[in-house]
Amino acid sequence: MTLTPTNYDNLVEGSKSLWIIQVYDSTEKYCHYFAQFWEDMVQQYGGFVKFGRVDVWTQTDMLSYLPYRFQVFPSIYFYHKGEIGLCSFDFQKPDSSIRRCLESQYKKNLIK
Secondary structure (H helix, E strand, O other): OOOOOOOHHHHOOOOOOOOOEEEEEEEEEHHHHHHHHHHHHHHHHHHOEEEEEEEOEEEEEEEHHHHOOOOOEEEEEEEEEEEEOOOOOOOOOHHHHHHHHHHHHHHHHOOO
């Protein structure tokens, strides 16, 4: 799901769900390569957590909503009931990076 100034507060900040959010630059070659890994994770885990995306190249109006000033793309962060954090990312193993972040945050927040 593409996050916008119109839907961000309601969908993400107003949610009780765990959100995994990708921040990317649509002009970067690696972001295009990474897109398939992201879509696979959405298909696999979409029933358990929410996924959102922000393209910093075309959605400059979203920069003020992001919790960090991202300089490496793609970057991933999580949001859950006001808690925000970065997901570590290994560009050599993007699928396992997303999965590791998603699973650790899901388990952590499931216990709360």
